[in-house]
Amino acid sequence: MVASSWAKLSRHTAIAQAAATQLSGEVLRRTHEGGLSHIRRMVDRGRATGEFRTDVPAEWLVSVFHALLHVAGDDVRAGRLQNDTALEALRATLLSAFTPD
Numbered sequence: 001m002v003a004s005s006w007a008k009l010s011r012h013t014a015i016a017q018a019a020a021t022q023l024s025g026e027v028l029r030r031t032h033e034g035g036l037s038h039i040r041r042m043v044d045r046g047r048a049t050g051e052f053r054t055d056v057p058a059e060w061l062v063s064v065f066h067a068l069l070h071v072a073g074d075d076v077r078a079g080r081l082q083n084d085t086a087l088e089a090l091r092a093t094l095l096s097a098f099t100p101d
Contacts, residue, residue, distance in 0.1 A: 005039075005069055037066050046098065053100040064097050 037045030038048065043061045052061065072086040 005065075036062055036066060043098075050100070052098045054099070061098060065094060068093060068097075 004040050040058065043052060043065075044056050047054050047058060058094050068090060072081065075081040075087050076083055
């Protein structure tokens with residue numbers, strides 16, 4: 001899911017950058033609702049099987065996934081990270097954020 005989401009964001013980086021400067025956070029969130037529903041289902045499945053943490057709300061994990069993906073994109077566009085480094089950082093950080101204690 002991380003690699004697929006990252007690939008989609010990477011293909012549409014100019015659109016993501018323009019939208020981030022022109023739209024509010026709430027409007028951006030609504031425009032992502034289709035993709036977020038896939039993440040929400042993944043979170044629900046992972047929580048049901050014990051693979052994902054349950055001590056925080058499921059919607060928080062969805063938000064963490066979404067926010068980190070976009071911050072990584074910002075860092076790549078700003079030249080702070082290379083594309084492949086950002087993907088590996090996303091994988092490591094999300095694994096840590098989603099894994100139960």
